[in-house]
Amino acid sequence: MYKRQALNRIVRRKPSAGAREVHAVKGVSFTAYRGEAIGLIGSNGSGKSTLLKAIAGLLPAERGKVYTDGQPSLLGVNAALMNDLTGEKNVMLGGLAMGMSREQIRERYQDIVDFSGINEKGDFITLPMRTYSSGMAARLRFSIAAAKDHDVLMIDEALATGDRAFQKRSEARIRELRKEAGTVFLVSHNNKSIRDTCDRVLWLERGELLMDGPTDEVVRAYEKETAR
């Protein structure tokens, strides 16, 4: 009997009793304007990253809609890269995955490699990525991701990895990207970087929009809440 029910659910595409459906974001509604830099804050699992993916159209909402002008894109290319390929091939693959043309990638290839600093200690770009240290791999991933311009740029926290020198460079690059992009969303647990970057903040908690307003006001309320 139980088996038949399970089969029925598979056939009829009903959510199974075993796998609960969890709504990571519920009933969030807001309007973002061109030129705004919007921060998303909230505790772990509050739905920040899910909201970001929903805005980008990558994880479509079950109910409701997201309207955008231009294609919002997440800054990040990690999922397209393969550890068994050389850095060189990964630059090409990552660029193509982000929708760049081969000519564009060739044009920017040297910039990407120079920016990552992979070749500072020898010819590492022709080695498979699995031979890189975690810092080196993270630097190359960021360099590839940051090579493309975006309409609506969405940045998930902890992007700027690597040593101090590389962090400085990547911060500067994100500033450049932000200037080119119309609207910026930033997810971060670092209130300082939210304050530095954003003029408006959405505070999410348990998937619901708790507060939406000027950075100072929202971050102060958030800090008060988390300090307790």
Next chain:
Amino acid sequence: MSIVSETTHDGAVAVSAPPSPDDGLSAAELAKKYGLAVSGARPGLAEYARQLWERRHFIVAFSRAKLTAQYSQAKLGQVWQVATPLLNAVVYFFIFGVLMGAHGSMSRSTYIPFLVTGVFVFTFTQSSALAGVRAIAGNLGLVRALHFPRAALPVSFALQQLQQLLYSMIVLALLLVGFGHMPGPSWLLILPTLTLQFVFNTGLALILARMGSKTPDLAQLLPFVLRTWMYASGVMYSLADQLKKAHAPHWLIDVLGANPAAVYIDLMRFSLIDGFGANKLPPHVWALAGGWALLLGVGGFVYFWKAEERYGRG
């Protein structure tokens, strides 16, 4: 650690308040007024095909990357691309050619190429199906990170299998010559056969990718379905001979002989093996080969496209 630090403003800055004429408009009305589009909406079929074509370089690069990544840890590296099918053929040679010696009415020099052709050609469809069912479900990270027409994934996996098959064809050619089947003009029939089978496989991969994205359990079920399909396609024996021996009804022989795997296998045998004449082919074989390719190719593409906006949900 500060990720982004820019001080374009000091202290509190007034948030851009919505302009008053927009007050009271719903989100949908606002979006319409300012020409916003639904994020992640499914494009029309023609536009979707165009977007997919635009990503052709990504599709090719992704399939080749997957192919090379397969053996990159091995000491012999890419030699395994040819060595794997070669070892497969050797195993079949010893089991069926030397140990069992059961080749029905065929001589050994016909049976071994007959068998290996069947195995390689069926493996092409089989592995495309297996890769297809996991194409979306196994790559959700990629689907949720970057924008591209999702059909790029199953198409890319089917293309990877085609490249794999081309390595196997090198082995097959050596084997054929070894057993005295010299290259002739009929070998040119490989091209249309492989093209049609590739279109068929791609369509199959697209269909299974959509089904597998909703019901990942299919990946567990599929190997059994495929094995049944293999026995029903005459990979290791002449299906018509076996069925006749068992006094199977005539229509059953026709139906099984018209199944796409059997059609492509028999066409390949017909092109390559001297002792495998046109009399062994089912009637209207090219119409069947083209029809299956068209049906699955077009049908699979449309079927996959219909769920395009939902693949990220997993």
